[in-house]
Amino acid sequence: MLHVDSLVLTVTDPDTGQSTEILHGNSFALGAGESLGLVGESGSGKSMTLKCILGIEPSGARVTGSIALDGTDLLSAGGEELRRIRANDLALIAQNPHGSLNPVLPVGRFLVEGMSDARSLPAAEARTRAAELLRQVGITDTERVLRSYPHQLSGGMLQRVVIAGAMSGEPKLLLADEPTTALDVTTQAEVVAILDEKRREHGLSMIYVTHDLDLAAAVCDRLAVMKDGEILEIGTPEEIRDRPKTDYTRALMSARPQLYPEGSPEPALGGNTPALGGDAHANTEDRA
Numbered sequence: 001m002l003h004v005d006s007l008v009l010t011v012t013d014p015d016t017g018q019s020t021e022i023l024h025g026n027s028f029a030l031g032a033g034e035s036l037g038l039v040g041e042s043g044s045g046k047s048m049t050l051k052c053i054l055g056i057e058p059s060g061a062r063v064t065g066s067i068a069l070d071g072t073d074l075l076s077a078g079g080e081e082l083r084r085i086r087a088n089d090l091a092l093i094a095q096n097p098h099g100s101l102n103p104v105l106p107v108g109r110f111l112v113e114g115m116s117d118a119r120s121l122p123a124a125e126a127r128t129r130a131a132e133l134l135r136q137v138g139i140t141d142t143e144r145v146l147r148s149y150p151h152q153l154s155g156g157m158l159q160r161v162v163i164a165g166a167m168s169g170e171p172k173l174l175l176a177d178e179p180t181t182a183l184d185v186t187t188q189a190e191v192v193a194i195l196d197e198k199r200r201e202h203g204l205s206m207i208y209v210t211h212d213l214d215l216a217a218a219v220c221d222r223l224a225v226m227k228d229g230e231i232l233e234i235g236t237p238e239e240i241r242d243r244p245k246t247d248y249t250r251a252l253m254s255a256r257p258q259l260y261p262e263g264s265p266e267p268a269l270g271g272n273t274p275a276l277g278g279d280a281h282a283n284t285e286d287r288a
């Protein structure tokens with residue numbers, strides 16, 4: 001489905017003329033319906049990898065190697081073909097949903113305008129379809145949400161709207177860049193579950209960028225560990241967790257927050273357990 005081969009990204013500073021290589025010849029492949037987690041510390045090149053696939057790398061950047069989507073090389077594809085592929089086959093879900101939405105338009109307009117067939121649909125039908133997309137991401141009061149402006153909705157609600165918008169184009173590949181980092185933990189879990197459900201339902205491939213190794217392991221079939229613009233290793237979550245090949249992966253594993261650090265006994269919780277089969281009031285005698 002997606003084959004990235006020897007991807008090199010070089011950025012040149014327009015003022016000094018100095019070039020810096022940001023991605024150093026990375027290769028990876030992604031099958032249809034497969035999800036790959038890109039994990040690594042800040043600045044390791046995760047977002048830049050997605051930007052190269054989307055063709056939105058910074059100005060002054062040069063990308064070499066190849067990025068083939070179902071056999072079409074996105075780096076050599078021409079304007080119209082590339083525009084069509086990006087519009088139809090790729091969808092980005094970014095960290096901050098506000099960045100994907102127009103602040104001066106109700107979200108209903110965003111959804112309707114994002115539909116690839118919106119121009120041929122009568123307005124009422126387009127709106128019905130937008131409401132249906134919202135219901136598919138767990139939003140029930142669709143009329144209120146369609147009428148709302150982005151600032152009137154919570155971050156979790158907005159990210160659902162963005163996911164609904166992403167699904168409207170029926171993409172083949174979902175690129176999610178820290179899609180839940182800006183959300184509180186409970187909403188995070190809900191949004192991850194929706195994303196995962198949509199992906200499985202539609203058989204989409206996905207690249208999921210995150211700092212959170214445990215989250216990546218839960219959501220992805222394979223993980224690619226990045227450091228300083230280089231993919232150090234790729235493996236299943238079990239391989240990465242149980243048999244890390246590099247010291248960096250080991251360090252990344254031990255740096256993740258844990259409720260109970262490995263090896264430490266789980267703290268005992270206070271309280272009395274009623275004796276099984278005994279007097280049901282045995283623990284309440286003090287109150288008698």
Ligand SMILES: Nc1ncnc2c1ncn2[C@@H]1O[C@H](COP(=O)(O)OP(=O)(O)OP(=O)(O)O)[C@@H](O)[C@H]1O
Nearest residue numbers: 011022040041042043044045046047048049058211
């Ligand atoms: N617009 C830009 N121009 C030049 N270099 C950039 C630009 N944006 C980022 N970089 C550099 O590219 C490298 C990779 O950045 P990238 O944003 O891909 O990291 P990341 O892994 O996504 O980090 P984070 O987890 O913080 O989002 C960094 O060294 C960064 O300084």
Ligand SMILES: [Mg+2]
Nearest residue numbers: 046047048177
């Ligand atoms: Mg990033």
